[in-house]
Amino acid sequence: MVMKLIFFIITVACMQVSASGYAQKISINQKDAVLTKVFSSIESQTGYSFFWKNTDLTKIKVDVKLKNAPLEDALKEIFEGLPLTYSITKKSIIVQAKAPSLLDKIADVFKDTDARGIVSDANGEPLPGATVAVKDGKARAITNTRGEFILKNVPDDAIIQVSFMGYMTKEVPVGIRYLAIKLELSNSKLDEIQVMAYGKTSRRFSTGNITTVTAEEIAKQPVSNPLMALVGKVPGMMITPNTGQASGTIKVEIRGRSTVSSQFPSDPLYIIDGVPLTYLDVGGNSSYQYGSSGVIQNGMFTSGYGQSPLFNINPASISSIEVLKDADATAIYGSRGANGVILITTKKGKAGPTRVTTNISQGVNAVTRYWDLLNTRDYVKMRKEAFKNDGIVPTLLNAPDLIAWDTTRYTNWQKELWGNTGKVTRVNLNISGGNEDTQFSISPGYGKTTDIMTSSGSDQSANLAFSISNAAFNKRLKTNFRALLFQTLIQ
DSSP states (O other): HHHHHHHHHHHHHHHHHHHHHOOEEEEEEEEEHHHHHHHHHHHHHHEEEEEEEEEETOEEEEEEEEEEHHHHHHHHHHHHHHHHEEEEEEEEEEEEEEOHHHHHHHHHHOOOOEEEEEEEETTOOBOOEEEEEESSOEEEEEOOTTTTEEESSTTTOOOOEEOOOTTEEEEOOOOOSSSEEEEOBBOOOGEEEEEEEEEEEEEEOOOOEEEEEHHHHHHHHHHSSGGGTTTSTTEEEEESSSSTTTTEEEEEEEOOOOOOTSSSSOOOOEEETTTEEEEOOOTOBBTTTSSOOBBOOBOOTTTSSBOOOGGEEESGEEEEEEEOOOOHHGGGGGGGGGTOOEEEOOOOOOOOOEEEEEEEEEEOOOOOOOOOOHHHHHHHHHHHHHHHHEEEEEEEETTTHHHHHOTTTOOOOHHHOOOSSSSEEEEEEEEEEEEEOOOOOOEEEEEEETTTSSOOEEEEEEEEEEEEEEEETTTTTTEEEEEEEEEEOOO
16 A cells, blocks of 8 residues: 555656646747757756757748747747647657658659750850850759750759859859850959860969950951061060062061071970961071071072962961960970960850851052152252361262253152052951851851052962861760961962
């Protein structure tokens, strides 16, 4: 009887302790509060402890307004609408994620977790090759020829990040599952694309001294030789034509003289689409003063020791010209790049519909101003005044120009030598296009220049630039073929 009474008293005491625990009152008034902070407040008021596993509760925020509420009622209100459930064991509250219901599982099967969209440039044209990625995530894709992309398994709260070299990086929330993203050109000079010896980079990440001249800048220069388009564009680079002819040789010097010998030219190394330009000076006519001698046609020198080899390249077919000036930029070329390196990159096809571009131009060359020199009348007057001031009588011996020559004639040799009007004619055609795997470009061109110092004849050049690029086996095998055919006629 005594044992039964003791057991009954202990049971009643436990029930009273349990009742007193559940009967504790909770008062909380917080808005947009982090769930873990709400748990801490309850722990301090009741003595209960919260436990959870593999669940990040710091991102969950709730609005709580409780006043003298029992623990059970407080927990029901806090967990209402949350993807969580709880259970109370002694003085511990276990928090777990809710198990998905059958309806939730069916909905997840049909839920679209992919993000699709299209990326366009500043003009609204599709931008192939742009990088689309989930910020702080692993999903990544490259836009196709139509600027379209697909990202797999993208969370609803993800941020989509789109980048392309030369454009400002843009971030957009995934929101709806189809996105139309328009990139804007970067106004910063640091984001301009530069071609290096071993790839491409931007000026922001370039460590060498490289100057880039773009196709737009070249197109504004009415020149037949692409080297003349660099005049005044590259700091530390001196360009001096040896003749007045469009096909004549040109002396190029980067960062001053590099040799004391007068027999060695200071010309840099030219790289055209990755291929070094090499031509041999079999006549020994190169020098520091005039640079390397040009190409000889028909076994005879033209004025200026031959034709410039770069006269054969159509400026309209050039995508960019990079001038590498310091040791860091030219190190890969060794001693051949001691005088600097000039990289010439021709245009290649871009993915998209086939485009046909035609450019026909006609221009004239003329000297608009001449040196202000004495004519025959002024010269004779000056000479006679000089003899008078010295008290000397002009004779046939001391003044044949006054006695024997015809002082009534006058010839303006400036107009006789370069007073003609030269003509420049250029015809360029470009056909390019392709798909995501294969791109092509065909660029025929013709140019004819009549110099102001010639009475007849002209410098003519016909050329054809062709390129095709292909990527196969999931872009693991890439092949490029480029060809430059030309024919020049110097008369």
